[in-house]
Amino acid sequence: MKKNVLIIGAGGVAQVVAHKCAQNNDRLGDLHIASRTKAKCDAIIQSVTDKGAMKVAGSFTAHSIDAMDTAAVAALIRDTGAQIVINVGSAFVNMYVLEACIQTGAAYLDTAIHEDPAKICEIPPWYGNYEWKRRADCAAAGVTAILGVGFDPGVVNAYARLAADDYLDTIYSIDIVDINAGSHGRWFSTNFDPEINFREFTGTVYSWQNGAWQTNKMFEVGKEWDMPVVGTQKAYLTGHDEVHSLSARYPDADVRFWMGFGDHYINVFTVLNNLGLLSERPVKTAEGLEVVPLKVVKAVLPDPSSLAPDYTGKTCIGDFVRGTKDGAPAEVFIYNIADHEEAYAETGAQGISYTAGVPPVAAALLVADGTWDVKTMANVEELDPKPFLNLLNQMGLPNRIKDAKGDRALSF
Amino acid sequence: MKKNVLIIGAGGVAQVVAHKCAQNNDRLGDLHIASRTKAKCDAIIQSVTDKGAMKVAGSFTAHSIDAMDTAAVAALIRDTGAQIVINVGSAFVNMYVLEACIQTGAAYLDTAIHEDPAKICEIPPWYGNYEWKRRADCAAAGVTAILGVGFDPGVVNAYARLAADDYLDTIYSIDIVDINAGSHGRWFSTNFDPEINFREFTGTVYSWQNGAWQTNKMFEVGKEWDMPVVGTQKAYLTGHDEVHSLSARYPDADVRFWMGFGDHYINVFTVLNNLGLLSERPVKTAEGLEVVPLKVVKAVLPDPSSLAPDYTGKTCIGDFVRGTKDGAPAEVFIYNIADHEEAYAETGAQGISYTAGVPPVAAALLVADGTWDVKTMANVEELDPKPFLNLLNQMGLPNRIKDAKGDRALSF
Structure with missing residues (x-):
């Protein structure tokens, strides 16, 4: 206790x-x-x-x-x-x-x-x-x-364990899909600290497939997922914490993480990234000031905590787990739907x-x-x-x- | 002397x-x-x-x-x-x-x-x-x-004067069109100091039409122009110095300035502008550093002078002047074609x-x-x-x- x-x-x-x-x-x-x-x-x-x-x-x-x-x-x-x-x-x-x-x-x-x-x-x-x-x-x-x-990592790890223990005899793959189908009403904003958010996507994308780490570029591998409540949504292969711990536990399964992005997010990200504005390495202005570009991008973007009052719509996050059950191929999707407005009403x-x-x-x-x-x-x-x-x-x-x-x- | x-x-x-x-x-x-x-x-x-x-x-x-x-x-x-x-x-x-x-x-x-x-x-x-x-x-x-x-302002003002003096009896309109059909081979760059370049486009667009200043937003009014050598090119109504001085001399004519932009330039500009990264007003980073976003954008973009060695293609800048000649509608286009590679070979x-x-x-x-x-x-x-x-x-x-x-x- x-x-x-x-x-x-x-x-x-x-x-x-x-x-x-x-x-x-x-x-x-x-x-x-x-x-x-x-x-x-x-x-x-x-x-x-x-x-x-x-x-x-x-x-x-x-x-x-x-x-x-x-x-x-x-x-x-x-x-x-x-x-x-x-x-x-x-x-x-x-x-x-x-x-x-x-x-x-x-x-x-x-x-x-x-x-x-x-x-x-x-x-x-x-x-x-x-x-x-x-x-x-x-x-x-x-x-x-x-x-x-x-939630991810966290709840999705529990979902994977539950699927492996109770719903399937063997598992071939764990695909974690994270869709935010909500709208914050701003021209552009990240949903959490831009410094952390963008850093997730500026490097190499790692996934665990065929018993080894595979590498891709961000937004290189996209796939449409048919999800409850939020409908068909496009998500992209992304590196994420739980791919590592789940692949350590289930090394014979492919473990992938997919995050949903709209074309608008990808366009803004691509412009900022290609220009070097998402870099955490300092640049020097013509006036001699040393500045980390990503920190300036963070400074001009909306504070993610300011989005809450206007946020509408729902999130759907879950695990598609494939394998066999009683000798036949089987798939389960274990998931949660959360609502932005309800979350705000309860917790701000x-x-x-x-x-x-x-x-x-x-x-x-x-x-x-x-x-x-x-x-x-x-x-x-x-x-x-x-x-x-x-x-x-x-x-x-x-x-x-x-x-x-x-x-x-x-x-x- | x-x-x-x-x-x-x-x-x-x-x-x-x-x-x-x-x-x-x-x-x-x-x-x-x-x-x-x-x-x-x-x-x-x-x-x-x-x-x-x-x-x-x-x-x-x-x-x-x-x-x-x-x-x-x-x-x-x-x-x-x-x-x-x-x-x-x-x-x-x-x-x-x-x-x-x-x-x-x-x-x-x-x-x-x-x-x-x-x-x-x-x-x-x-x-x-x-x-x-x-x-x-x-x-x-x-x-x-x-x-x-x-050139613009400058040579285009001389072109307008010449058209008015020698080629037309009365003038209805002066449309100055500036097309750079060259390629610098970079993902994105401005052709001159980004601070000056972007400042031209972040405010209101002024043109002189029907005897008065008219206002538009940047990229609000676009028009395709059929140009010698560089072909058909889309250009956008833009505020520019010579619109003022020419409208003061020829107040009865419409005076407009059009600058060519590709969709890629417009997209990058729109993202940076909407995020507030083209602002000349300082923002404060989470660490308390005061920074002018536009100066950081300038710092990450290529130095325009570094583009010259790889620049290929041509520019076409000129004046479409419309009016009457001998009682009938008439139009002249007076222009110059310049070549990036020739310019570099001669002057660096x-x-x-x-x-x-x-x-x-x-x-x-x-x-x-x-x-x-x-x-x-x-x-x-x-x-x-x-x-x-x-x-x-x-x-x-x-x-x-x-x-x-x-x-x-x-x-x-």
């Missing part, structure tokens, strides 16, 4: 995490949120207060932190008595926060792989570059570290933040009650998916399955 | 001006070139030396100057004994250099209207905002100032710099021999076009005319 949660980060996903922790504070205890800018934490707590989200009377406290300062994070964990840390800060801080958890014994949860700000696209094996090197340390210290427990954040922010709180509840308190490092597919998916059904992310027997809700 | 030339600026147009002055130094005397960065002047003089461009033995000297420092420019004019200043520096320096000429008595020539760096697009009357306010001062001091004597610059850089040297020769030494301020259409066009025929910019009698060379 663990209690008291420290949230690291104060962006759109942290907004959702905060609301969902508050809605479950009877089981999670004292709540804390820390970010470089304390005012952003204050604003999130104000939003929780405004919506009356706290289930029972309790504390929710804001802190200022440099999450790259391990000693400071460890001190904050000790001062607050937090036994669970949900890291939804920048992808650059993971290893520093994980180290603080190992030092203090707090459980660690995050939603994306660690990245080095100086590298555009890490080369696989992604988890192997940083996180998995600390697996033995977590086990030795008895520290629970659940990696990548957002849009649907993409919502799908990323609810799962780590479900995981925190499973760590709190011991179900997932595994006292070592684990990716989501290594854990029992059913209690997790059941919690998501109750917490606003209902799971569905579509196979030869039809399209239906999925619960246990 | 005037001699000794000071060139202000060291970009692609200055490169051409330097070569053409050198080719005519028997009539122009000592040559000087000054820019903020003296090394760029040294490189231009080296190019002149490498090509053996000096017609007779003589001096060509490089200087460092802040062209916005009128006292420094005036001192340089006195020190060098320059009686003719060809200002092909940034459009932001015109009024400072003109003032230095008024103080010293040197003749002043430029190729574009003055611009205030803080304004995107000046509102008409363009020449009336700055230059023409000094007309009386030029006349009082007996200073020759020839405004806008590049591409065709667009060439068309802009040759005319001010022709004008300098006419000031030197007294033909155009008018001792007041004048736009090109106020001066006798024939000696100017004859000189251009000899200097690498042959003039042609196409009308009911056919397509033929134009000389006097």
Whole structure:
């Protein structure tokens, strides 16, 4: 049994995490949120207060932190008595926060792989570059570290495990498809931090096929997918965290990640990328000022958190898993539909933040009650998916399955 | 009779001006070139030396100057004994250099209207905002100032005057069409300083029609033009210096400027403009750095002067002038074809710099021999076009005319 949660980060996903922790504070205890800018934490707590989200009377406290300062994070964990840390800060801080958890014994949860700000696209094996090197340390210290427990990676890993365990005898392929069919009404915007968003697509695209890493360029391989609710949507082969961990578990299956993009997004991306405006390497202006172009692009684009009030439409994210069942070819699609307007009404954040922010709180509840308190490092597919998916059904992310027997809700 | 030339600026147009002055130094005397960065002047003089461009033995000297420092420019004019200043520096320096000429008595020539760096697009009357306010001062001091004597404005103003004087009895319209059908082989580049290039298109488009200023948005009005050599080309209504001065002389005619753009240019421009990356107003990055987006775009784009070696193809710039002749409707097209590769072979610059850089040297020769030494301020259409066009025929910019009698060379 663990209690008291420290949230690291104060962006759109942290907004959702905060609301969902508050809605479950009877089981999670004292709540804390820390970010470089304390005012952003204050604003999130104000939003929780405004919506009356706290289930029972309790504390929710804001802190200022440099999450790259391990000693400071460890001190904050000790001062607050937090036994669970949900890291939804920048992808650059993971290893520093994980180290603080190992030092203090707090459980660690995050939603994306660690990245080095100086590298555009890490080369696989992604988890192997940083996180998995600390697996033995977590086990030795008895520290629970659940990696990548957002929606994708996270819920989609649980979907893959469930398909492999319960619906198929052998699996040939796992195709994770992420479609945002919503509209933010702006001429152009990324849905989360442009610096992170664009970095995903400026490097090589990795997929796991025929038992080996395959490389492509971004937007080189596109495919139309027939999806429930959102209809037929074009998605492109993209590198993504869970391709690595799932291919490590299911090396005989092809593992691919597909992200939906409209022609408009691709055009804007292509122009910016070809001109060199998505580069993280500094350029010098005629006046001698050193500037990172990508940071200027980020500065002119809408703040993704400002999109939420006007966001309409739905997301559909799920796993097409193919293999055999009882000797015959079979396919299942396990998925979730989320609605931007409903997400905003409940948490003040849009649907993409919502799908990323609810799962780590479900995981925190499973760590709190011991179900997932595994006292070592684990990716989501290594854990029992059913209690997790059941919690998501109750917490606003209902799971569905579509196979030869039809399209239906999925619960246990 | 005037001699000794000071060139202000060291970009692609200055490169051409330097070569053409050198080719005519028997009539122009000592040559000087000054820019903020003296090394760029040294490189231009080296190019002149490498090509053996000096017609007779003589001096060509490089200087460092802040062209916005009128006292420094005036001192340089006195020190060098320059009686003719060809200002092909940034459009932001015109009024400072003109003032230095008024103080010293040197003749002043430029190729574009003055611009205030803080304004995107000046509102008409363009020449009336700055230059023409000094007309009386030029006349009082007996200073020759020839405004806008590049190709467009410049040669196209002479074409309009010639059409009105010699080929038509009355004129209804002057349509200046500027087509660059060349290819630089880069994914994207502007042909001259991106800061100046984009600023032309981010504001309102002004044209003179039905006796009044009309406004449109950029790329709102497009029209296909059937042009000699380069074929049918789409060009868009654009604001341009000469629309003002020509409409002041021919207020009863419609005066329009059309610039050719490919779909690729328009797409890149539209993306950058809609994102706010063409703004000259500073933005602040997440790290707190104040940056002007347009200056970063400039920093990532190719240096226009680097395009010259690979540039192929031709430009076609000319005036479609419509009116009546002997009581019947009539139209003439007076134009020039320039070739990028020939321009580079001769001067080390591409065709667009060439068309802009040759005319001010022709004008300098006419000031030197007294033909155009008018001792007041004048736009090109106020001066006798024939000696100017004859000189251009000899200097690498042959003039042609196409009308009911056919397509033929134009000389006097």
